[in-house]
Every structure is written in C-alpha cells, then in structure tokens.
Amino acid sequence: MKRILKILGVVAFALVMLLPFAFLGYWALGEGWRFPRLWPDRWHTSAIESFFSGKFLESLLLSVVISISVAVFATALGYITAHYVGYHRQRKWLLRIAYLPFVASPVILATCLLFLWIKLRLVGTLFGVVLAQWMFAFSFAIVFFVPFWSPTIRATEELVYTLGGTARQALQKVLLPMSVASLRICFFQTFLMSWVQYGITLMVGGGKVQTLPVLVYFYVNEANVTFAAMASLLLTLPPLLLLAFNKKYLWNENG
Numbered sequence: 001m002k003r004i005l006k007i008l009g010v011v012a013f014a015l016v017m018l019l020p021f022a023f024l025g026y027w028a029l030g031e032g033w034r035f036p037r038l039w040p041d042r043w044h045t046s047a048i049e050s051f052f053s054g055k056f057l058e059s060l061l062l063s064v065v066i067s068i069s070v071a072v073f074a075t076a077l078g079y080i081t082a083h084y085v086g087y088h089r090q091r092k093w094l095l096r097i098a099y100l101p102f103v104a105s106p107v108i109l110a111t112c113l114l115f116l117w118i119k120l121r122l123v124g125t126l127f128g129v130v131l132a133q134w135m136f137a138f139s140f141a142i143v144f145f146v147p148f149w150s151p152t153i154r155a156t157e158e159l160v161y162t163l164g165g166t167a168r169q170a171l172q173k174v175l176l177p178m179s180v181a182s183l184r185i186c187f188f189q190t191f192l193m194s195w196v197q198y199g200i201t202l203m204v205g206g207g208k209v210q211t212l213p214v215l216v217y218f219y220v221n222e223a224n225v226t227f228a229a230m231a232s233l234l235l236t237l238p239p240l241l242l243l244a245f246n247k248k249y250l251w252n253e254n255g
Helices: 001-029 046-052 055-086 091-102 106-119 126-148 151-162 166-179 180-195 200-203 212-221 226-252
Strands: none
Touching: 001 226, 046 226, 055 091, 055 180, 055 212, 055 226, 091 126, 091 212, 106 126, 106 200, 126 180, 126 200, 126 212, 151 166, 166 180, 180 226, 212 226
8 A cells, every 4th residue: 555655656746747848848839729628729830840940949059058158167267266265264254255146136136237248348249148147156156165175175185285296286186086076066056057047148138149048038028828838848958957967977976
C-alpha cells in the first residue's frame, strides 16, 4: 500500500511539474479554443515554422550570447574580486557595497543607468545590455564567492608560497581545482539571472535588443497567444538543460 501511494505521489508531482509546459505547448499549437471545450478547433504549426524561419531563432541566439557573456565575465571577475574582499580588513563594509544593486529592483537600477548609457551612446546596443546586466551579476558573484575565501583556503594558498610556489602556480594548481564546483554554480546562477532578465534589457536595450523575455512581453502586449507561448517554451529550455547537466555532473562529483 505504501509503495502504491509513493508511486501515485511521484506521478502526481510529475503531472503538476509538467502541467505548465503542456499548457504552453497547447497554446503554441492550438487555435480557436472555446469554453467549455477542452480541445482547440484546430492544430497548427505556424509558431514552429516561424522559429525555423528565424523569427524566434534570432532572439534565442541573442539571449544565449548575452547570457554566456554576462556569466563568464561576472564569474571570472567576481572570483578575483571576492578574493580581495574576503581577505580585506574592511570585508564587512565592502560586502555591504556589493549588496547595493540588490536593494533596488532591476528596473530601477536600469532607470538610474539610463542617463549615463545615453551619454555613452550605449542605449540600444548589445554591449550596453551586456554591461548593464553584468553589473548586477558581478555583485551577485562577489557575494557568492566571498564565503569561499575562508581561513582554510588562505592557509592552503600561503602553504604554496611557503613551499616556493608562485601566485600563478597557486591559482592554477591549488585554488582553481578547489573551486571548480563553486565556479560552475556561479556560472549557472549568473547565466540564469541574465537569461530571464527583462527590466534591464528593455530599458537599456530600448526595444532594439530583443531577447526572449522581451519578445514574450511584446507578444503578450499584442495578444499573440501562440507566439507568446512558443517564446515562453524556448525561454524554459536552457534552464532545463542546465538543471540536467547540474544533476548529471555536479551532483555526481559531490556524491
């Protein structure tokens, strides 16, 4: 009896988790639904055809490029900066400064940056969007990595110097191998932060840099349910792939 209840619980949980994706797929492929009918009048593939014709593909590739760029630079520079912050005598104050971007919402942060971006002629450019998102992700990376630079890590690093090793050798041979898991997690988190970022992209991008979240917003405003559902499904694809990768590799390493 307990086994049956356990199986039913797993099935119910799976159905609940898959329901949003099934609903989006329903809206992307169905047309002409009328209450109380459970099925649409007809099925179509216009959203899929539009994807292969480049309408969605361009936004998908643009979102991937922006998110990877933000994640790489935020993780790398956040790792180095957190090393300095973690061992500084004013660590608490520097860490509080790193928290400042999280005090306000991304839209307010983008509004504050907008005047400066206009002066620098970065509004509506790919570099301007990447830079604005990076500032937010960079702060997260610092906050994430500061606890990593513990007294134990510092003692290990100093041991390398005591044995005649250089700073480069300490980084390559000791510190990086010890922080592979943390670097991977930070990369995933900053990638996802950029991937779902809407407010900063819309404000700084000026509507010209149409990532998937911006595309979803535009289609919802146009009441284009089919294309909005298709864009939303594409928006969920990378997080699911990252989750599968994380489960396969990162969990196996820790387990």
